[in-house]
Amino acid sequence: MSSDDDEEVWIPLREREEWKDVEPIPQDDGPNPVVPIAYTSQFREVMDYFRAVVARDERSARALNLTGEVIALNPGNYTVWHFRRLVLEAIEGDLDKEMDFIENMAEDNAKNYQIWHHRRWLAEKRGPACMNAELEFTANILSEDGKNYHAWSHRQWVLEKLGGWEKELEFLVQMLQEDVYNNSVWNQRFFVITNSPAIGGLVAAKDSELKFCCDAIRFAPDNESAWRYLGGLFKDDKSALVRSPEVIRVCIEELAKDKISVHALNFLLELLCRGYRPTADDCRLLDFPSEGLSPEQLARQVCERLEVADSMRRNYWAWRKSLLKKANS
Amino acid sequence: MSATTREQKALEAKVSDVFRSFASAGYRNRAFLSELWREEHLDYLLKGMTRLPASFTVLDSSRPWLCYWIVHSMALLDRQLDPALQTDTIEFLKHCKDPLGGYGGGPGQIAHLATTYAAVGTLVSIGGAQALSSIDREKILEFLLRMKDPSSGGFRLHDGGEMDVRGCYTAISVAYLLNILVPPLLEKLGEYVASCQTYEGGIGGEPGAEAHGGYTYCGLAALIMADQVDSLDLPGLLNWAAFRQGKVEGGFQGRTNKLVDGCYSFWQGGVFPLLQQVVTKLISQQTSGSSIMHEEIEDDSDTEIGGIMPADIETFTAEKLFPVRKARNQQHRPFHNPTALQGYILLCCQVLNGGLIDKPGKSKDYYHTCYCLSGLSTAQHCLSTNPEDHPPSSHVFGPYSNLLDSTHPLLNFHMKRYMEAVDYFVSKA
Numbered sequence: 061m062s063s064d065d066d067e068e069v070w071i072p073l074r075e076r077e078e079w080k081d082v083e084p085i086p087q088d089d090g091p092n093p094v095v096p097i098a099y100t101s102q103f104r105e106v107m108d109y110f111r112a113v114v115a116r117d118e119r120s121a122r123a124l125n126l127t128g129e130v131i132a133l134n135p136g137n138y139t140v141w142h143f144r145r146l147v148l149e150a151i152e153g154d155l156d157k158e159m160d161f162i163e164n165m166a167e168d169n170a171k172n173y174q175i176w177h178h179r180r181w182l183a184e185k186r187g188p189a190c191m192n193a194e195l196e197f198t199a200n201i202l203s204e205d206g207k208n209y210h211a212w213s214h215r216q217w218v219l220e221k222l223g224g225w226e227k228e229l230e231f232l233v234q235m236l237q238e239d240v241y242n243n244s245v246w247n248q249r250f251f252v253i254t255n256s257p258a259i260g261g262l263v264a265a266k267d268s269e270l271k272f273c274c275d276a277i278r279f280a281p282d283n284e285s286a287w288r289y290l291g292g293l294f295k296d297d298k299s300a301l302v303r304s305p306e307v308i309r310v311c312i313e314e315l316a317k318d319k320i321s322v323h324a325l326n327f328l329l330e331l332l333c334r335g336y337r338p339t340a341d342d343c344r345l346l347d348f349p350s351e352g353l354s355p356e357q358l359a360r361q362v363c364e365r366l367e368v369a370d371s372m373r374r375n376y377w378a379w380r381k382s383l384l385k386k387a388n389s
Numbered sequence: 390m391s392a393t394t395r396e397q398k399a400l401e402a403k404v405s406d407v408f409r410s411f412a413s414a415g416y417r418n419r420a421f422l423s424e425l426w427r428e429e430h431l432d433y434l435l436k437g438m439t440r441l442p443a444s445f446t447v448l449d450s451s452r453p454w455l456c457y458w459i460v461h462s463m464a465l466l467d468r469q470l471d472p473a474l475q476t477d478t479i480e481f482l483k484h485c486k487d488p489l490g491g492y493g494g495g496p497g498q499i500a501h502l503a504t505t506y507a508a509v510g511t512l513v514s515i516g517g518a519q520a521l522s523s524i525d526r527e528k529i530l531e532f533l534l535r536m537k538d539p540s541s542g543g544f545r546l547h548d549g550g551e552m553d554v555r556g557c558y559t560a561i562s563v564a565y566l567l568n569i570l571v572p573p574l575l576e577k578l579g580e581y582v583a584s585c586q587t588y589e590g591g592i593g594g595e596p597g598a599e600a601h602g603g604y605t606y607c608g609l610a611a612l613i614m615a616d617q618v619d620s621l622d623l624p625g626l627l628n629w630a631a632f633r634q635g636k637v638e639g640g641f642q643g644r645t646n647k648l649v650d651g652c653y654s655f656w657q658g659g660v661f662p663l664l665q666q667v668v669t670k671l672i673s674q675q676t677s678g679s680s681i682m683h684e685e686i687e688d689d690s691d692t693e694i695g696g697i698m699p700a701d702i703e704t705f706t707a708e709k710l711f712p713v714r715k716a717r718n719q720q721h722r723p724f725h726n727p728t729a730l731q732g733y734i735l736l737c738c739q740v741l742n743g744g745l746i747d748k749p750g751k752s753k754d755y756y757h758t759c760y761c762l763s764g765l766s767t768a769q770h771c772l773s774t775n776p777e778d779h780p781p782s783s784h785v786f787g788p789y790s791n792l793l794d795s796t797h798p799l800l801n802f803h804m805k806r807y808m809e810a811v812d813y814f815v816s817k818a
Contacts, residue, residue, distance in 0.1 A: 100443055295588045372708040
């Protein structure tokens, strides 16, 4: 076997000069532990020394290195991460070096809560100067997995705590161009619109967002993300939904093209329940008989169409229907 | 085609294949194919209790979880650990206690809300005085209070740890069970969870985060136990949750436009019985302010979909193969399609030599075994009007022997063991 330069030979802690003064503490699982893991001797030893360090609450450089060794073997050990933070604070550790440390772990552990939490803690300590690095880092993770939940959460935290709002919409537009069905991106867009100091909230952004969203719906009418975003724009004022001509139009247009578009029908039902009264023209486009139909009857027909066209959710549509008043025609 | 649609189509093709084999099989084979392989799963579960290979080192901070996933799954399969193993488990969990209260991921690890939930859940599932008396209610309360963040209303998962909706659920559910749901724990809880409900209707992990099945279950359950569920937009939540069930697969996705996963059988599937529990508030919110709705349910006779026999259809989807059952009236209808969910779990999520999975092609693990079984149990029992009765065979997909013991909808602990535990804690308080 060739030995790479990169390959480090593991030296047991008991053979290392610097640890000669420490007595390792074995794990106390009790007499007949259940769910026992067949640890390697390396893992067992590292943990034994870690226990000793915690017992004497030693916050030193060698303690820091030891936590690094534990983390490499089990990045999910939240106790070790917690202790590592205590050590870093006590010895005023080099935070740039710490950044390198977790950067190296990031790709293989993109879904580990502890690493992301540690990163957040670190970024908070380092302050606004690391804003770009954090945005770049999450962008890299997202280029591998555009829906990584932790990455998006971290990105939201960075924007709020450290800034960087200006370029975010552009970043999101690019991601949507690659995959308009990426719901995490739509969620992030909503986050930006409602929180960015540069935008002024939902009310200010509504018109441009409406256009953006309706274009996306027309491009991919089966994209639930876009339809939910459309409803989301009226989250704080649901009654305004029925007063928006663009909303009505996109819904009716879609149904005119596809009578059984489930998302459009879902939306239409919402509109009717909130007071939308289709004109005779609307009804014609919707392929509903326009004469003498009360809104309750119209809503009932929408539910019945959905019971058949979206029969997985038949129980839900039947329930929605059951709440409609029986109309007196 | 985008990455999302490509992956979705690929999964649909795999699942349709499985369903096609099922549909074209004769009656006898269909019974075999839809059977829950109880003994195989029990073998897999029991093995985990007594020996785990080195690859499990990454779960060395989740050992109470391993206990819960295994013991709870066994309980649903109506199997108890033998007395020696029960004692060993109780003894082991004692060694996971943090002197300051709560349970950590292993001996010597600081307390964590999730592992505290798991440890308590394990002890409840084992049941009996030995297990229950080992739970230190006072110390646990101290721990819960320390994790509470009064300014936001949320809970940190551990000292200096992250804060998210899981914290609310694990803290509140333990307090609820142990009857220590004191006012400081409940302060601003409704506000915090409501701030995590997104424009989509589901709940995210933190304010602003994407609506997600796991956090939705956690947030809704926590608020029901805290009696603060009015803080949520319940109709929005229901609409979002209903759309998470795949029309081809029958299983649930965790987020919009993502793939279904067996574990969401419980997280998402479990949301519907909870909404049923607060149906009065749900109806009130759904109908409020609408001139065309009212709170009285108008029952229609079920419109006949038409008998769909496998021979008639070209694509084999859960929607067509496992339609919702007709129900006499609205009160007896769940909001989702539990038949299709059971079909997905049994036909697509079982591994031949034991264990359950995320989706075809994935490997088994104890987490998915636990939540697929929990989701299966919930789906089998959710149509039952009386929790004491056994559901009729029409509610159980596959042979009636598939019927699992019922699980508590808010806690996901074995129902009978839970009731015994409540009696125990009442007698002690």
